Amino acid sequence: MSDGTNADxxxxxxxxxxVLGDTRFVVIAVCIFTILCILVGGHLYGQFLANRxxxxxxxxxxALRTQSQKLxxxxxxxxxxxxxxxxxxxxxxxxxxxxxxxxxTYNINPNQSLIVAxxxxxxxxxxxxGNEGVTxxxxxxxxxxxxxxxxxxxxxxxxxxxxxxxxxxxxKAVLVASCTGAKPQ
Numbered sequence: 001m002s003d004g005t006n007a008d009x010x011x012x013x014x015x016x017x018x019v020l021g022d023t024r025f026v027v028i029a030v031c032i033f034t035i036l037c038i039l040v041g042g043h044l045y046g047q048f049l050a051n052r053x054x055x056x057x058x059x060x061x062x063a064l065r066t067q068s069q070k071l072x073x074x075x076x077x078x079x080x081x082x083x084x085x086x087x088x089x090x091x092x093x094x095x096x097x098x099x100x101x102x103x104x105t106y107n108i109n110p111n112q113s114l115i116v117a118x119x120x121x122x123x124x125x126x127x128x129x130g131n132e133g134v135t136x137x138x139x140x141x142x143x144x145x146x147x148x149x150x151x152x153x154x155x156x157x158x159x160x161x162x163x164x165x166x167x168x169x170x171x172k173a174v175l176v177a178s179c180t181g182a183k184p185q
Contacts (some may be wrong), residue, residue, distance in 0.1 A: 104178045109171065113137065116177035120155045121163065123175060129168040136175075138163055155179075 106116055106123075113124030124137035133146040138153055145151060145165045153161040161179040168174065 104176050105166070106175045106177065108173050108175060116163075116175070117161050117179040120159055120179045121153055121161050121177055123163060123177060125173050128170060129173055134165060134168050134173045136163070136165070136173075 104117065106114055108114055108123065108125045110125050110128045113122055115122050122137075122139055126135040126137050126142060133144050133149075135142055135144050136151070138151060139155060143151060145163075147165050147167055150162050150164045153163060155161060158181060159179050160181075161177065164176045166174040166176055
């Protein structure tokens with residue numbers, strides 16, 4: 001009986017191992033299937049999230065393109081306006097230069113003196129300008145002069161000079177001073 005008992009034990013042991021072997025195969029197959037399902041599900045979910053983000057990006061790009069076009073139109077309008085205003089400024093500057101030549105033009109402050117007209121004349125503004133005119137000290141001689149008035153000065157026999165008050169306000173006076181050689185008589 002020992003042979004029969006040993007054989008029974010061996011048969012039972014083989015059956016257990018074959019059942020365990022079948023169970024191991026099923027467990028391994030289920031694990032592999034689960035891993036594959038997780039991978040496929042993760043991939044599909046990632047594509048879903050990527051497509052959802054791309055939709056928002058496309059909407060943002062469309063809005064930015066529209067805004068960019070509006071800003072370009074505004075820029076073009078402002079550029080055209082700036083060009084037009086620059087042309088007007090150049091025209092006004094040319095007109096102003098024709099009226100007020102810059103050569104021999106001097107700004108003088110109250111109680112200040114300047115040497116003008118190539119060093120031939122010393123002009124000083126005495127006190128602040130008044131309502132009617134300014135008081136100028138021209139080569140030591142004080143004179144009250146209105147805007148636009150010309151004062152002729154002869155520093156020597158061969159030179160004739162003119163001092164004109166172009167404009168004045170409370171803080172300064174604008175003078176034009178020039179000299180020429182004496183005219184033969």
